[in-house]
Amino acid sequence: MEIACTQDHGSMEGRPIIREANIQQFRKHPDFAASSMGIDSHFPHDLPSKVYNHPYESYEKKAEEKQKKDGTTLYPIIKSSVHQWAMTIDLNACTGCNACVVSCQSENNIPIVGKDQVRRGREMHWLRIDRYFSAPVTVPEGSDKGKIRSEKNLPADPQVSVQPMACVHCENAPCESVCPVNATVHDEEGLNLMVYNRCVGTRYCSNNCPYKVRRFNFFDYNLRPLDSLYDSPVMLDKLPRRPTDEFEIAKLVRNPDVSVRMRGVMEKCTYCIQRIEGAKIAQKIKAGASDAVEVPDGVVRTACLDACPAEAITFGNKLDPNSAVSKSIKNPRNYSVLGYLETRARTTYLARVRNPNPEMPDYQESLKSPYTTQEYFKTNAEDPFGHHGHHGDNHSDHGHGADDNHAKEGSH
Amino acid sequence: MQVPETPKDLVRTPLVTNERSLSWITNQVAQFIENKPPMWWWIALIFSASVAVLVPYYISYLIGTGVGVWGLQNPVMWGWAIVNFVFWIGIGHAGTLISAILFLLNQKWRTSINRAAEAMTIFAVMCAGIFPLIHVGRVWFAWWLFPLPNANQIWPQFRSPLLWDVFAVSTYFTVSLLFWYTGLVPDLATIRDRVKSGLAKFSYGLFSLGWTGSNRHWRNYEKAYLLLAGLSTPLVLSVHSIVSFDFAVSQLPGWHTTIFPPYFVAGAIFSGFGMVMTLLIPLRTICKLEDLITVKHVELMCKVTLATGTMVGYAYAMEFFIAYYGGNPYELETFINRAMGPYWWAYLAMVSCNVITPQFFWVKKFRTDMRIVFILSIFVNIGMWFERFVIVMTLHRDFIPANWDYYTPTKVDVLTFVGTFGMFMTLFLLFMKFLPMIAISEVKGVTPQANPHHKLGGAKEGKH
């Protein structure tokens, strides 16, 4: 019996995608995720010399100068000085319930593709919950104790780590530079835009996305019944279409604020741009002739944020230092998945901190590290919580002393 | 003054064996065009044309139903189609190398193989060009990749290697066609002067532009040929480099390496020579051209194949070494996965066919045995297809393990590819029938009869 599953791989392979620590490790190094794990922890992020400037940066400089000179705005606006959207996802709060996935699907008219297509790896969900299993690297007890674990001696209760992943809206989006027709470009508020009517469907953007969050419409999922996806239009008497009454009911399901994509077109998370634009329009109407066009914090709620029962997702304006998302970004647990690629993702994650219960029988074992961190240690031959756990710290002269300020309660 | 007699040890193997005369060369090449086509040609044409029908059949199914009829999925968004594209473009490169680069290097032996090799290039590029066109989701908008005004008033994005590809492959096809045509003009005149009347005489007359063999014309012609060769050389090097940029400019571990341009170019020449030998070895026997495409020619082609195959093998080793030495864990795991992961069988086919097979050509006995060379050339092509397959399959396991999956082609993928072979053979058979397979004027030009300072060219003792 085949099961149609979207998560086909069990292990995180020792890669620092989901970064976790146990509570004692966290207290010792609260910013372990960004400064001790991953290739990005090995180099500073504000390197002085660049080969070129991001259009955002060159625009900002020129716009500032113009503002100083005659107080006017420099058009066309390349970078907005009002809104810059960002999102954080708190892996500590996330339970992997999938409510966000369902909500995103309803909000954005994501088509249902059917079991057969899901088995072929063509699910259309813009937001997915990545799920990894992990186990101690060496077998803790029994006849194989001390050996590197293998298929034979996988534990009965591995640890599970989950991570919701959608388009992270990279400032240096790899997908944008490879689209030959300008179907994916960046807007002035930090969003990576997907222009459905320009997309020709070369799928290079998906190849270049390191997060693989882009979804391609392989068939007319909306137009055809799911069991006639493969039928050739020339072989039948008429084009395979859903019956008219089914089609009309399906229209009622759709969100009128979001388009329905045809086959051959790429799609992905848009930070619910329809909700952002709706909020901006409402704010402009309220502002009238005044300059108060900034949408207050908390007004724009993306569908996934709306549905999350644990409030794991935070979304808002990065330019506003008091917004929830700005505070979340400053959280020491904050890190960027695959940050070393310098994609400058707008969606960042808050690392997970596990708090194992001392009453549990496996307590001694789990005290060392979460199993994914143990796998990371083995694969990369470094212990992120070891003596030289701090890499890439710009203020290298502070050394370990800086962390003692964070470790307020408890100690080693 | 006559050229002095060469010492016996330094006598070069003649490029046209058995001391054939100029008119023998003309007759031998033109007879295939002038006589009725033999039965084997008809059978081969009907067979390859029927196989070629698969191409329009499956393409119309693809465009009518959707890209989903192929085996693609998330994350493997490019599959057989792009493998086939790179495969066919690579094959084309041998023709341009023989025509252009060997010309600049003054290698006279190129003259009996360049016509067929350039024809092979043009047909291979035609087969290749199908794939980037049809693999897009919305083929009816494929024209948006060209910088043409459109209703959205938006332009293409020139940072994308796919756009560079559009220009590179179009230029490559056009320039190859122009170069091939330029070389054909004097030979079309030869045919024009031999056919009796009717449509044949009109067509050959039209396309030979009224060529008379005037030296004033030859002077400009030779300069144009030299310049076209000089333009085609950087062209062939750049086209496959740009095709390699489709991969190298992306972020993926295993793709994002600077070794790709030279590695791809060497591989292309390698696979192209494999295909040239696969075509020419039967052709020389069947069409009785052994005195023009001699054993020496085949030997020299084997040597080029050996050299480029060794370069490809070196590239494999160097990639692996840098993945290990470079310290990027994603890169190293990608390479280990290539050799030992789910596609290990493709990797094995690639390495055995590309690294081991050409090494047989160190041995003169193997280089001069036509049957062995033919079989090895087929392995070269198989190996090079697998190399591109292994490269594209890097997509199946990249940065984030949750995305890892396994790609299987569907029958549409496979049969479309088979169809392109039918298309290629059909075009080649038509070429054999209607156009001179060997560059008649060029071959004549390298015989001793053409050298005014040689005894056979009319030079007399003591006279200037």
Place this chain on the structure above:
Amino acid sequence: MAQDSQKLHGLLAQFDTPADLMHAAEMIRDHGYSRWDVFSPFPIHGMDDAMGLKNSKVGWFTFIGGFTGFFSGMGMIWYMNEFNYPLIVGGKPFFSPIFSFPVAYELTILLGAFGTLLGMAFLNRLPRLHNPLLKHSSFKRATDDQFFLLIEASDAKFDSSVTRQLLESTHPVKIEEVQE
């Protein structure tokens, strides 16, 4: 179409070997003729000097084509990606000669190739489908294995007997009159 009412196009001498043709060409060159040509199935080494011809000008057409190609490529990309419709793409600059290079380079080669071929055709005055020589029956072997030398009757120094004598001194296989 009586033979004598047709105008004479020129005298055609036929040779067996390229060496003979070259010596003949040198002699005609030295005698100061200008409207004459030699014909061979392949280009003969040293014939350009034997005829006193200067270097071919095809290269200029190639250069103009290539130059146009390169700068129009760069210009087109600058216009499209920076001037007319700048879009933020991957955080990259709107225009850079580096990312524009592949396309401009290919256009250089493409227009250079067109320049070469069209330049050659132009300089050779080809296509010229109607040529008195092509009607001449023995001329067919010019593209096979024989070598010809034609002195046109319109040449200033042409004289039916003097020119014929000169040609005979070069020992051709035969000399024929070519009619228009």
